[in-house]
Amino acid sequence: MKLKPKPTRPRSLSRVLLSGAQIRRRVRTLAAEIKAVYGEEEFTLISLINGAVMFTSDLMREIDNPVRLDCIRVSSYGANTISIGTPQLISSLTLDIRRRHVLVIDDILDTGKTLQFVTKLIRRHRPASLRTCVLLDKKARRQVAIEADFVGFSIPDEFVVGYGLDFAERYRNLPCIGVLRPELQHA
Ligand code: 5GP
Ligand code: MG
Numbered sequence: 465m466k467l468k469p470k471p472t473r474p475r476s477l478s479r480v481l482l483s484g485a486q487i488r489r490r491v492r493t494l495a496a497e498i499k500a501v502y503g504e505e506e507f508t509l510i511s512l513i514n515g516a517v518m519f520t521s522d523l524m525r526e527i528d529n530p531v532r533l534d535c536i537r538v539s540s541y542g543a544n545t546i547s548i549g550t551p552q553l554i555s556s557l558t559l560d561i562r563r564r565h566v567l568v569i570d571d572i573l574d575t576g577k578t579l580q581f582v583t584k585l586i587r588r589h590r591p592a593s594l595r596t597c598v599l600l601d602k603k604a605r606r607q608v609a610i611e612a613d614f615v616g617f618s619i620p621d622e623f624v625v626g627y628g629l630d631f632a633e634r635y636r637n638l639p640c641i642g643v644l645r646p647e648l649q650h651a
């Protein structure tokens with residue numbers, strides 16, 4: 465079977481913000497920035513699923529340190545593009561992170577509520593150190609004073625999907641990140 469070349473812009477997007485190639489290049493340099501801080505040390509990656517799945521799997525392949533992986537599931541959005549206030553813990557850690565170096569990975573830092581909630585929770589487990597890494601940063605939307613230690617891209621205040629990011633659980637599989645067509649923004 466002959467595969468047709470994929471269109472550069474998926475039909476569901478009105479605009480591509482970051483292409484797959486751009487993301488790949490930045491993930492590589494981001495991994496180098498992380499490496500520069502941790503050296504040869506072991507650390508534990510804590511990925512906020514589902515949004516951070518693609519970013520986590522690509523990023524960890526670029527890191528040659530000994531790493532452990534755990535996932536946390538937090539809900540902050542329903543099938544909507546507006547935050548529904550306080551994040552809630554759906555499923556927590558399984559690894560012991562006491563006296564371990566921890567790097568939290570999320571897809572996007574928006575109001576900051578999710579990352580603040582998660583870092584508070586992790587600190588209660590007394591890690592040796594705690595750092596945060598997000599692929600995207602929407603600075604204009606911040607409601608709580610929190611910044612990530614490692615940021616892939618700063619983006620404007622627009623609701624984006626793709627590369628793990630969803631709208632009503634769809635579009636996570638897009639290889640790029642972009643703005644959903646307005647007519648598709650209903651659940
Ligand atoms: P915060 O708690 O910082 O407001 O939001 C963080 C979470 O909201 C992210 O982990 C992500 O799941 C979701 N989120 C924030 N902005 C966007 C966006 O533009 N698109 C998508 N798909 N999710 C977003
Ligand atoms: Mg998320």
